[in-house]
Amino acid sequence: MDLSYGKEYEEFRVELRSFLESSWPPKGDAAELPKAEGAKRFRQQAIERGYLYRSVPKQYGGSEQEPDAVRGQIIREEFSRAHAPMEMRGIGMMMLVPTLLERGEEWQKQKFIPGTMSGDIVWCQGYSEPGSGSDLASLQTRAELTGDEWLINGQKIWTTGAQRAQWMFCLCRTEPEEPKHGGISYLLIPMDQDGIEVIPLKQMNGGADFNQVFLTDARTPADHIVGKRGEGWSVSRTTLKHERNSIGAAAQAVMMFEGLVRFAQQAKRDGRPVIEDPLIRERLLSLEGYVRAHEYSGMRQFTKNAKGEDPGVITLMNKINSTNIGHMVSKLALDIMGDDGMLDPVPRDEMGTIPSGSRMWLSQYMYSLGIATAGGTANIQKNVIGERGYGLPRDYYANRSSGK
Amino acid sequence: MNFDISEEQELLQETIRQYVDNECPATRIRELFDSGEGWDPTFWKGLVEMGVAGLVVPEEYGGAGLELLDLALACETLGYGGAPGPFFGHSLACLALMLGGSEAQKKKWLPRLAVGEALGSVALCEEGGAWQPEAWHSGVDDSTGAAALGEARSTWESEGQDIASAALSGTRPFVPHASRADLIVVGTAGPGLALVEREGAGVECEAYAGVDRVRPLDTLTLKGAGCEVLPGGAEAAPRLRDAGLILLAADAFGSGRRLVDMCVEYAKQREQFGVTIGHFQALKHQLVSMAVEMEPGRGLFWYAAHAFDHIQDEAPRTAALAKAHICDRAMQVSRDAVEAHGGIGFTWECDVQLWFKRVMFDRTFLGRPALHRERAAQMAGW
Numbered sequence: 001m002d003l004s005y006g007k008e009y010e011e012f013r014v015e016l017r018s019f020l021e022s023s024w025p026p027k028g029d030a031a032e033l034p035k036a037e038g039a040k041r042f043r044q045q046a047i048e049r050g051y052l053y054r055s056v057p058k059q060y061g062g063s064e065q066e067p068d069a070v071r072g073q074i075i076r077e078e079f080s081r082a083h084a085p086m087e088m089r090g091i092g093m094m095m096l097v098p099t100l101l102e103r104g105e106e107w108q109k110q111k112f113i114p115g116t117m118s119g120d121i122v123w124c125q126g127y128s129e130p131g132s133g134s135d136l137a138s139l140q141t142r143a144e145l146t147g148d149e150w151l152i153n154g155q156k157i158w159t160t161g162a163q164r165a166q167w168m169f170c171l172c173r174t175e176p177e178e179p180k181h182g183g184i185s186y187l188l189i190p191m192d193q194d195g196i197e198v199i200p201l202k203q204m205n206g207g208a209d210f211n212q213v214f215l216t217d218a219r220t221p222a223d224h225i226v227g228k229r230g231e232g233w234s235v236s237r238t239t240l241k242h243e244r245n246s247i248g249a250a251a252q253a254v255m256m257f258e259g260l261v262r263f264a265q266q267a268k269r270d271g272r273p274v275i276e277d278p279l280i281r282e283r284l285l286s287l288e289g290y291v292r293a294h295e296y297s298g299m300r301q302f303t304k305n306a307k308g309e310d311p312g313v314i315t316l317m318n319k320i321n322s323t324n325i326g327h328m329v330s331k332l333a334l335d336i337m338g339d340d341g342m343l344d345p346v347p348r349d350e351m352g353t354i355p356s357g358s359r360m361w362l363s364q365y366m367y368s369l370g371i372a373t374a375g376g377t378a379n380i381q382k383n384v385i386g387e388r389g390y391g392l393p394r395d396y397y398a399n400r401s402s403g404k
Numbered sequence: 405m406n407f408d409i410s411e412e413q414e415l416l417q418e419t420i421r422q423y424v425d426n427e428c429p430a431t432r433i434r435e436l437f438d439s440g441e442g443w444d445p446t447f448w449k450g451l452v453e454m455g456v457a458g459l460v461v462p463e464e465y466g467g468a469g470l471e472l473l474d475l476a477l478a479c480e481t482l483g484y485g486g487a488p489g490p491f492f493g494h495s496l497a498c499l500a501l502m503l504g505g506s507e508a509q510k511k512k513w514l515p516r517l518a519v520g521e522a523l524g525s526v527a528l529c530e531e532g533g534a535w536q537p538e539a540w541h542s543g544v545d546d547s548t549g550a551a552a553l554g555e556a557r558s559t560w561e562s563e564g565q566d567i568a569s570a571a572l573s574g575t576r577p578f579v580p581h582a583s584r585a586d587l588i589v590v591g592t593a594g595p596g597l598a599l600v601e602r603e604g605a606g607v608e609c610e611a612y613a614g615v616d617r618v619r620p621l622d623t624l625t626l627k628g629a630g631c632e633v634l635p636g637g638a639e640a641a642p643r644l645r646d647a648g649l650i651l652l653a654a655d656a657f658g659s660g661r662r663l664v665d666m667c668v669e670y671a672k673q674r675e676q677f678g679v680t681i682g683h684f685q686a687l688k689h690q691l692v693s694m695a696v697e698m699e700p701g702r703g704l705f706w707y708a709a710h711a712f713d714h715i716q717d718e719a720p721r722t723a724a725l726a727k728a729h730i731c732d733r734a735m736q737v738s739r740d741a742v743e744a745h746g747g748i749g750f751t752w753e754c755d756v757q758l759w760f761k762r763v764m765f766d767r768t769f770l771g772r773p774a775l776h777r778e779r780a781a782q783m784a785g786w
Contacts, residue, residue: 001473001710002406070405261786275786278778284786285777289704289729292722296703299407307408317696324696382692383685390668390695392682 003299009070016078019049024084039085040118051075052087053117056097060113069306091160092116092123096169099186099238103227112167112188126156126170126189126213127236134380136171137181137233141215143172145222150174150187152195152218158374162198162211165191175230184232188224195219205366206346249318250298253325256364257291260284260329263361264336274336283335287328294321313389320381326368333361409706413474417481423450424485430755433486433618437758442620443584448489449520456491458518461498465514472499472647473709476654480705483658483766486758488618490523492651493580497524499647500589504597504640509632513587513599525585527576527600527624528645528770535771536779537641543593544570545628568633571606572598572626578769582622583609589634589644590626596637597644604630616765618758643712646720648770649727650712653705656766659759660698660734663741666756667691670745690744694737701730721783728773728780734763 005013023045025031026038033041046052047063054072056062065071079086087093097116100109115121132139141154152172162168168189175183191198195218200208227235264275264284274280297314304311334341337358345362372378386392428447436442451457460475461467468474475495482491498517501510516522529535530542572590582588585602592598600607606629609622634640668691671682681687708726711718738760742749749756767773 001409001706003710003715005405073405265786281781281786282774282777285725285728285780286732288780289725289732290700292707292725293700293704293729296407296707297700298703299405300703300706303406303408313695314699314702317699320696321700379685379689382689385692385695386682386688390691392668392671392688392691393680395683395685 005070005074009074012071013074013078016051016075017082019046019051020078020082020084024082043085043087043118046084051079056101056113056117060101060109061117062113069302073302088117088119090122091125092121092167095125096123099169099226099235102238103235105223105226108188108224108226121167122161122165124159124162124165124168124191124211124213126159126168126172128156128158130155130157134377137184139171139173139184141170141172142176143174143185143187145174148222149219150189150222150224152187152189152215152220154215156213156215157201157210159198159211159213160209162191162213163200167191168213169226171232171236174232178230181233182230184236185229186226186232186235187220188226189215189218189220193218203366203370205363205370207363207367209370249322250295253291253322254295256325256329257288260287260333260336260361263333267336267338267358269338274338280332280336283328283332287325287332290321290325290328294318294325297321313385316381316385316389319375320378320385323368323372323378323381326364326371330361330365330368334365337361407703407706409473409477413477416474417477419454420451420456420478420481421485423454424482424487428485428487430486430758433488433758434755436488437617440617442488442617443581444488447487451487451489451491452520457494457520458498458514460495460502461514461518462502465510465518467498467514467518471709471713472650473706473713475647476650476705476709479651479654480658483655483762484662486618486659486662486762490525490581490584490619492619492648492655493525493585494523495651496526496528496644496648497585497587497589500526500597500634500637500640500644501599503643504634504636504638506635509599509634517587522586523581523584524587524589525580525582526644526648527579527582527588527590528648529576529578530591531575531577533771535645536775537591537596537645540591540593540641542574544595544598544631544633545573568635570595570598570631570633571628572600572631573606573628574626576624576626577612578621579609579624580622581620582624583611588624590624590631591641592631592633592637594638595633596639596641597634598631598637599634600626600629600631606630614765615761617761619762619765642720645770646712646723649723649776650705650708652766652769653701653708653723653726653730656731656734656763657698657701657705659762659766660701660730660737663734663737663756663759663763664691664695664698666759667694667741667744674746687744690740694740694744697733698737701726701733705730721780724776724780724783727770728776731763731767732773735767738763 024042026033026042030038030041043052050063050065053062054065058064093116097113100113112121127136129139129141141152141156143150143152168191170187170189171184172187173183174185195216197214199212201210201212202208261284264280265273267274301311301315340358343358343362345359383395387394427450436444455468456478458467459470459478463469501513513522517524530540534540572592576590579588588600588602590598590600606627608625612621612623614621671687671691672680674681704726708722711722741756742760745754745756748754
């Protein structure tokens with residue numbers, strides 16, 4: 001147990017700091033550029049130094065560094081400290097680029113990776129369907145090869161960012177005769193076409209992060225398939241040994257908790273800070289137990305990953321732990337705010353603006369439920385933990401063969 | 405950054421685990437439970453021979469010179485194994501001497517404690533549930549001159565003279581295996597900690613009907629009993645409490661994990677409706693919820709122990725948080741474990757009760773979770 005980073009890494013940190021001091025915020029001519037342009041130029045410099053896109057080969061615009069989780073963590077710490085632009089976020093960087101690197105054709109890598117890294121290409125993920133949520137492999141969106149094009153018909157739902165995306169990576173049923181998982185292909189579909197209609201889904205908290213996507217004779221060229229026909233399921237499960245950010249995930253829970261403590265210190269009841277209420281204190285500290293346990297679990301996983309060792313069953317629990325903490329934070333915030341708990345977090349005149357004060361926590365009270373379901377419900381997470389983590393038998397009634 | 409235990413530490417846990425598995429399987433724990441004896445000298449002797457009695461005692465006094473994290477890892481493994489014996493109280497007695505003892509006191513006791521020649525324990529609670537040093541009000545007897553002790557204390561500090569004798573009276577409940585101990589470190593208002601020899605005049609023990617029958621407790625009655633004050637006792641007492649909290653958290657973590665494992669094993673064996681009950685999602689999810697409650701606690705007690713050893717400013721608060729959180733999680737898991745076993749889980753014959761009761765000890769000893777949460781709130785300035 002040693003929580004310092006050691007000499008070699010601290011030297012790396014010094015080098016990184018001096019780069020950041022000289023490059024961000026932009027100096028000289030670059031300072032005059034529009035913000036987005038300045039950020040783009042800065043990212044390019046950071047890539048040349050090997051600080052960003054470390055797992056992406058140089059030929060596609062990455063910096064192609066040896067995997068080193070500790071360097072990755074130091075870079076995140078220092079960039080965040082300097083408020084410097086990090087790698088582009090989003091589903092394209094998170095999911096598509098690693099998948100293309102592992103399974104894509106050479107031309108696909110060249111065509112899509114550099115643009116995704118620069119933010120010029122924005123992606124959405126066409127997985128869930130109205131009838132295929134937890135049981136994703138039962139999906140029914142059909143793609144048929146007609147001449148040199150795929151003709152796609154069906155409906156996707158919960159598609160984050162579809163209204164802004166130029167491309168969708170999409171799971172479609174292309175081999176209806178094959179069994180369930182074997183009949184799916186992974187297609188890349190341009191969003192700007194007549195065959196695609198995007199309709200936002202308004203959420204209970206007033207926001208609209210997700211969409212429905214209707215595909216009616218939508219088209220994409222025949223070669224816009226990743227992997228072979230019928231390999232889509234395994235392609236969608238491709239993971240890369242990149243620098244996993246297990247500390248960052250827990251850091252969000254810590255920040256949310258610290259925000260909640262400040263809220264309890266500022267909120268007043270009978271003229272006194274709410275944090276003086278013994279019941280609120282007990283619950284805050286009870287919650288902090290979960291938050292710190294999650295935080296240190298993240299540090300332990302980080303260490304194990306950096307050493308190339310398996311952290312064990314805890315890796316399967318991260319999502320459910322974050323979700324549980326989100327629920328506890330939300331419920332406690334409602335009790336801290338008292339009568340504001342009847343406020344509508346949705347502004348009446350305009351949808352989607354970010355609420356402040358009690359309104360922010362009210363929105364979180366609802367949004368935490370959306371997060372809980374995104375990427376797999378708690379019940380599905382529990383199946384995964386029980387089956388993969390503890391060797392319990394698979395679901396008795398689960399139908400794993402039919403495409404219906 | 406290396407937030408992980410070392411290979412040596414893993415080996416320490418593995419060695420203890422194998423010893424407990426071989427020498428003290430659940431059938432043996434049950435014998436001790438049923439006999440009311442709660443004491444297995446042969447098992448303890450084996451642990452002593454492995455060096456476990458002196459894990460944290462510095463090498464110059466014949467111990468292994470390890471840290472609190474190592475001690476906590478040993479506690480986790482002993483908790484997982486449901487091991488009987490005086491490890492917890494004995495280790496705290498060693499720590500008390502190391503943290504607050506004079507050179508002469510260390511020389512006299514640590515080498516004997518380290519090799520198990522003498523058995524140590526701690527009396528850290530006053531009547532009325534006063535577990536925290538800040539709440540102790542019973543000092544040394546007036547007849548022996550509390551004021552004179554104050555003078556003596558400054559003499560020790562200036563001249564290095566180290567032993568001052570006094571007398572103690574009053575009742576100290578919840579002293580682990582006091583009747584078998586040679587040396588008891590007694591929490592005392594003012595000087596903090598004082599050494600009492602079990603065989604001395606005016607020292608009486610009476611067994612307490614404790615729920616965890618393999619870690620028996622006694623009520624200690626002192627009637628003008630001779631004692632030696634630890635010169636650094638006032639500073640050592642809160643540190644000793646923090647160490648105790650961390651060790652209890654580690655023990656409860658081990659116990660909670662054992663209960664999860666027992667339930668998972670049972671779900672893979674027990675059949676109903678023609679299949680093993682682990683097939684049923686209702687039970688599978690209950691078992692996973694138990695595991696999810698327990699498993700993240702590992703980092704929490706590791707961090708608290710590491711802080712005790714290396715980041716002392718953070719130690720008191722993280723120790724309080726770890727004890728409160730892990731013991732409460734283990735309590736819930738122990739109740740769920742009874743349910744997960746169905747009717748058999750409620751019987752005396754089912755092994756669940758052995759760990760269920762171990763958790764009850766860990767949760768209450770040194771103060772209930774709510775008390776430590778409130779302490780943590782105050783320490784944060786909230």
